[in-house]
Amino acid sequence: xxERTNRIFKAIADPTRREIFHALILASVxxxxxxxxxxxxxxxxxxxxxxxxxxxxxxVEIHTQGRERFCKANAEPLTQxxxxxxxxxxxxxxxxxxxxxxxxxxx
Amino acid sequence: MEDCIKKExxxxxxxxxxxxxxxxxxxxxxxxxxxxFKAQKGYQYTFTASEEKGCISITGEIKEADPYTLVYTWxxxxxxxxxxxxxxxxxQGDSTKLILxxxxxSAYPGDSAVAMFNSFSGGWADCIxxxxxxxx
Numbered sequence: 001x002x003e004r005t006n007r008i009f010k011a012i013a014d015p016t017r018r019e020i021f022h023a024l025i026l027a028s029v030x031x032x033x034x035x036x037x038x039x040x041x042x043x044x045x046x047x048x049x050x051x052x053x054x055x056x057x058x059x060v061e062i063h064t065q066g067r068e069r070f071c072k073a074n075a076e077p078l079t080q081x082x083x084x085x086x087x088x089x090x091x092x093x094x095x096x097x098x099x100x101x102x103x104x105x106x107x
Numbered sequence: 108m109e110d111c112i113k114k115e116x117x118x119x120x121x122x123x124x125x126x127x128x129x130x131x132x133x134x135x136x137x138x139x140x141x142x143x144f145k146a147q148k149g150y151q152y153t154f155t156a157s158e159e160k161g162c163i164s165i166t167g168e169i170k171e172a173d174p175y176t177l178v179y180t181w182x183x184x185x186x187x188x189x190x191x192x193x194x195x196x197x198x199q200g201d202s203t204k205l206i207l208x209x210x211x212x213s214a215y216p217g218d219s220a221v222a223m224f225n226s227f228s229g230g231w232a233d234c235i236x237x238x239x240x241x242x243x
Contacts, residue, residue: 088209089112095139096116096207102128102138103120 004058005080011057012078016042017050021059024073030061032068111210118203122196125203126175129194140165146172152179167192181209 012018023039024031033051037044051071054060058077063070118125128134130146140154147169154165167180167189175196180189190211197204 088212089114092112092114092207092209096114096205098138099125099128099205100116100118102134103118103124106124106128 004077007057008059008077008080011054011059014050014053016040017054020047020050021054021073024060024071025075027073030063030070030072032070034068036071111208112212114205114207116205116207117199118205119201120203121201122175122198122203125196125205129196129205130172130177145169146177148172 012021020036020040023036033048034044036051037047040047051060051062055062055071059074061072061074063072128138130144132142132144135142135144135154142152142154144150144152144154148171150169150172152167152169164184166182166184169177169179170191171178175198177194179192181192182189188211190209193206193208193210195206195208197206
């Protein structure tokens with residue numbers, strides 16, 4: 001698994017970061033950091049740090065306009081996590097097929 | 108973010124038979140994975156599959172084992188992330204509905220996710236094909 005996926009896992013492991021990301025997804029437009037920070041009880045620096053971690057994972061894109069920095073969510077990297085979940089989903093599917101065969105044999 | 112895998116399946120077998128298959132050591136070892144397992148709350152179980160193939164092991168603790176609900180934690184070798192597997196059986200006439208839930212998967216932090224993914228992508232595929240050969 002790549003360094004990139006590692007960063008995605010790290011980014012979504014924290015509940016505050018998940019909340020920030022979720023808020024940005026719901027907004028679906030770029031929001032200034034000040035506006036995002038006003039919705040959280042942690043400091044603006046704290047929010048900025050979380051956003052930086054999200055940016056490193058590719059989950060947030062930041063661009064500067066005038067004196068304000070705008071953030072926009074990008075859900076695309078989550079497909080890698082989805083891949084992970086699919087792995088387990090497939091594993092359980094195969095296991096249930098085996099369980100079914102086992103039960104059928106044992107009349 | 109979806110953090111729980113949920114599978115439902117109806118088996119045309121009585122509930123006690125399905126319960127035995129998912130809770131008895133010798134039956135788990137036969138269809139699923141070689142098991143050191145007792146359906147007793149607090150028991151520390153180990154699942155191991157043909158080590159010479161480089162297969163990983165899974166350990167955990169039985170959290171609940173009252174017919175017909177079986178809950179255990181699921182910790183993959185070389186990781187310390189605890190996920191939870193729940194098997195729930197519901198009687199439907201002569202058939203049995205199984206609801207399987209595997210939760211906590213997104214809690215895998217970076218490093219252990221890497222270790223786990225690496226062991227799975229190689230070793231696990233071998234385990235599954237071994238098991239398939241055995242059953243056929």
